[in-house]
Amino acid sequence: MADLSTNFLGIKSPNPFWLASAPPTDKAYNVERAFEAGWGGVVWKTLGSEGPPVVNVNGPRYGAIWGPDRRLLGLNNIELITDRDLETNLREIAEVKRRWPDRAMIASIMVPCEEAEWKAILPRVEDTGADGIELNFGCPHGMSERGMGAAVGQVPEYIQMVAEWCKMYSRLPVIVKLTPNITDIRYPARAAKRGGADAVSLINTISSITSVNLDTFSPEPSIDGKGSHGGYCGPAVKPIALNMVAEIARDGETRGLPISGIGGVTTWRDAAEFIALGCGTVQVCTAAMTYGFKIVQEMIDGLSDWMDERGYRTISDFQGMAVPNVTDWQYLNLNYVTKARIDQDLCIKCGRCHIACEDTSHQAITSMVDGVRHFEVMDDECVGCNLCVNVCPVEDCITMEQLVAGADPRTGRPIDPNYANWTQHPNNPMAVKEAAE
Amino acid sequence: MTISVPAARDVKPGRLAPEEYSTNFSDLHPPLDRHEAFVEADRCYFCYDAPCMNACPTSIDIPLFIRQIAADNPTGAAKTILKSNIMGGMCARVCPTETLCEEVCVREVAEGKPVKIGQLQRYATDYLMETAATHPFTRAEPTGKRVAVVGAGPAGLSCAHRLAALGHDVTVFDAREKAGGLNEYGIAAYKSVDGFAQAELDFILGIGGIEIKASTALGRDIALSDLTADFDAVFLGMGLPGVNDLGLDGEDAEGSIDAVDYIAKLRQTDDLASLPVGRRVVVIGGGMTAIDVATQVKLLGAEDVTICYRRGQEAMNASEYEQEVAKTAGVTIRHWLKPKSLLRGEGGAIVGIELEYTAQPNGQLIGTGETMILPADQVFKAIGQTFDAGPLAGTAIRLEKGRILTDEKRRTSLAKVWAGGDCIFGGEDLTVVSVEDGKIAAMDIHAALMGA
């Protein structure tokens, strides 16, 4: 059986599945249950400064969107950091860590952007025996208006500064949690690295309004007729998170910086994808909040079985394998020609491929041949765009096949076996003579 | 040959405990709730040139109405349905969907599990009928034209509604006390519970401009020549009021029963426990009526119910699904048997039936000469209904195989007279087809009256 254990910044955990800082990690009761269920580690719900804790709204804090059969696809929340007193949290962190020495215990922290504040809290966190700290620069609501969370995370200089303080006043490994509410994720990541952070974790939640109530005209969740933007997470955000992780993994300045991947991880496969893009661990919130802690069993077994099948012994055997394959558009091979192929035995004749292509794309799929309902790709019109593959309700019914020889019936041009990209294309006014890579 | 049948007949009402009646005659398919409707609607692929839509005799835009349900607009879904089929509510309950829309649903073809089109159709139409304050369609400007409709069944009512919507005034004559045709008197009780036929009738009449004249029979109270003289056009939707005879001695004996009559009584009674039910029952026939009477008599407490059909299973007019419903209720279906003689006991009442085995060696159905006896307290005949051409005697309306001949616009051979539903040649004896006939005729009547 594959070895799922991880060593992230020297922090060991039996598997790469950590619970992200959120309600599932808000107190000892929950975290104990999580460890019993098999989670490899937790990032404790974000701690604030000494003094009266923050307060949450007393009405609904979640909104959601659903897929078929009310499967939760995206969750949005207006919750703040922990609303429990600092002392209680620290005591519980210490107790739980003592009882579960083999699990990763990370303390998430968000205090005002002042050196004294960080200097005050860091030693107290260290005293709990926690394995590391995560700086919450991500929370998009409530805290950012007070100059914390995403308000810091959107200013690279602040990130760098706070990371430096943390390295100065604590011996613990520092993970900077990034907000996706920014134009280019590489800037905050670079700043974290410059500040000496040991790793980044991403993504935190995305600013969002999940829906508008058409009776009351209030955004949801509605608190007494008003709503505020919340933070979006769950399966719907995974594509955004994967891209941001990939950007950091392949950026010249941050390449090699350890990453803890977060955002929509729901099954082992999601986790494997984050790891393939370079992550050392993954963090999970919405999936646990939807189904309970038991889902980690599926994640552990699924990852392990897949690794066994592929012959990967350890996580590092496939970690980062997808990074070299992420490139810029301009380097994609323009000589790679594909055509859609419909497997007539699998086709159920719903006609969706036809109407999608006919109405919105390239008029390349028949609907009727010799008076019979029949769906067939016309190679002389097909641009190989993949739309039909994506709208077909039957898996593997339409596949894209590469033309390796002859000519492309659409353009009449012979297939060129050599790689050539936009930088070399005659239509590109800035084309160079040689292939750039 | 010795015949042994019990001397005493066992026929009595009230075979069941009171609560068993309501259980046995509750909805065959309980309606989908909102969540179930969403889940089911989501299964629809919104097919291009959808096969289901082409299979629906009234061409309801099925992918559109299902998408409207999925988008939480059941009112819009219902309007989409009713625009093509004003009896969408009844059709949702009685259409043999397994041989119509659902048979060709791509998910039936692919995985043997069609989208439940009929049940979704019911979800939407029920919603509208329960919630809408007013009739969903408005009438066009009055045209001043008057049309007579004979027969207030699905064909007649569909025709009347469409004509009213187009601005014509319609008078509907029906021989029976209540309007609705077989919706009211024929459809199995568990398919149309809670007085749905009358509720739907009221809903249809809600458009206005339709006057019902009940207990007024063509040929008895009025003549076709009066109608053609008094009205601008006439539509005939009289259904099939007659029944085929077995052609055996004793057909009038006590215990020999016309299935359609019995079902009408069952549909009209306030007290199912008052209907006489035999302990052992034999039903002759292979269509929907045979299945329905057998199933309902079984549900009324008959101990042993056997349908005898003279050909093989595949030749039965009732769909496989309908046969399944009967079998689930505990009905036995036997094939290759035809009635030979009715056996009567003391006082001349039915005590059994003698049947002859049949075969079809070269396409020709023959009796093999071998016979068998089934004891029976009641024998139901359900071997087909017939058109009664009496009221048309002396008119120029041509018949074909005993039914009215029409062209594809449902015109008869007599000027100003259209016809549709079960009474026309080529009719399929389905509610939905009758609705479509009425609609087609109305559109052509409109074109004729407006000189288009």
Ligand SMILES: Cc1cc2nc3c(=O)[nH]c(=O)nc-3n(C[C@H](O)[C@H](O)[C@H](O)COP(=O)(O)OP(=O)(O)OC[C@H]3O[C@@H](n4cnc5c(N)ncnc54)[C@H](O)[C@@H]3O)c2cc1C
């Ligand atoms: C027992 C049974 C079960 C059935 N089950 C189903 C089913 O589950 N699904 C399905 O799709 N179809 C079913 N059918 C068939 C369906 O009911 C008919 O196809 C449909 O009702 C025909 O409609 P119609 O308007 O042509 O005739 P009808 O519904 O028969 O209506 C004809 C009307 O004309 C009136 N009338 C007759 N003669 C005169 C006259 N001389 N003057 C004035 N009025 C007259 C009658 O009183 C009646 O109201 C069933 C039929 C039967 C008998």
Ligand SMILES: Cc1cc2nc3c(=O)[nH]c(=O)nc-3n(C[C@H](O)[C@H](O)[C@H](O)COP(=O)(O)O)c2cc1C
């Ligand atoms: C209700 C709720 C509260 C959260 N609170 C915090 C928090 O206090 N600190 C933090 O760093 N992230 C917080 N998050 C963000 C999660 O840790 C995580 O980054 C995000 O939900 C994306 O992961 P997911 O798609 O697995 O849910 C919260 C998320 C939710 C849903």
Ligand code: SF4
């Ligand atoms: S979308 Fe797929 S199943 Fe539907 S017609 Fe096209 S190829 Fe066939």
Ligand code: SF4
């Ligand atoms: S009317 Fe009947 S055939 Fe047409 S869609 Fe409805 S249920 Fe199907």
Ligand code: SF4
């Ligand atoms: S055939 Fe089936 S899946 Fe396609 S539109 Fe009709 S109901 Fe929907």
